[in-house]
Amino acid sequence: MESSRNITWQSSNITRKEREQRYGQRSVVIWLTGLSGSGKSTLAFALEKELFAREHACYVLDGDNIRHGLNRDLGFSEEDRKENLRRIGEVAKLFIDAGTIVIAAFISPHAQDRQMVRDLFDEGDFIEVYIDCSLSACEERDPKGLYKKARAGQIPNFTGVSAPYEAPQQPELTLDTEHQSVEQCVAKVMAKLDQRTL
Numbered sequence: 001m002e003s004s005r006n007i008t009w010q011s012s013n014i015t016r017k018e019r020e021q022r023y024g025q026r027s028v029v030i031w032l033t034g035l036s037g038s039g040k041s042t043l044a045f046a047l048e049k050e051l052f053a054r055e056h057a058c059y060v061l062d063g064d065n066i067r068h069g070l071n072r073d074l075g076f077s078e079e080d081r082k083e084n085l086r087r088i089g090e091v092a093k094l095f096i097d098a099g100t101i102v103i104a105a106f107i108s109p110h111a112q113d114r115q116m117v118r119d120l121f122d123e124g125d126f127i128e129v130y131i132d133c134s135l136s137a138c139e140e141r142d143p144k145g146l147y148k149k150a151r152a153g154q155i156p157n158f159t160g161v162s163a164p165y166e167a168p169q170q171p172e173l174t175l176d177t178e179h180q181s182v183e184q185c186v187a188k189v190m191a192k193l194d195q196r197t198l
Helices: 016-023 040-053 063-068 078-097 111-118 135-141 146-151 182-195
Strands: 028-033 058-062 101-105 126-132 173-176
Touching: 016 078, 028 040, 028 078, 028 111, 028 182, 040 058, 040 063, 040 101, 040 182, 058 063, 058 078, 063 078, 078 101, 078 111, 111 126, 126 182, 173 182
Parallel strands: 028 101, 028 126, 058 101, 126 173
Antiparallel strands: none
16 A cells, blocks of 8 residues: 655644743653563553552553454554554554553564554663563463463464564563562563663
8 A cells, every 4th residue: 555645744833842841750661561461451450550549641552452452454464563563652642642551461472563663762762571481381371261262273373372472682571470479570671761761
């Protein structure tokens, strides 16, 4: 599909900096990546609750939720996964411009695709958080019953079973959700955010 050439970016009269000053925070994308069942969504919504309690403007972009609406036309082929993340990255950019803290929870299995999203942002606006949990632990949890279906051949291209997951080599933060509580993990993210002066 050819992109229209007859478009011009319309700039707001309110700058990102002015919005950040109004909210008393710096906008940022916190990108949670990890296997299905590793605890991304649980952590994302717990972190959102903590930020909200501290009166920060924040919002979670969750993989399943996004596929209910914005990306419901996409499947799970490599091409569709890439497009899924590209769209999320663009949405997150809008949130950043709005002065909001974005918590994005996506398996995002390929390093190249995560880099594509990172490249959309200025230095310091993207914090990659690797949710480190072993495949065996994720499969044991299997909160949605997906691993069981994948092992039975009912779900093709399932990350960790029939499709690869490339763990981040240099994430800004790694969280061991297999051995640490949600509260401990939230505290570590908050400490990371405090370093950049929320």
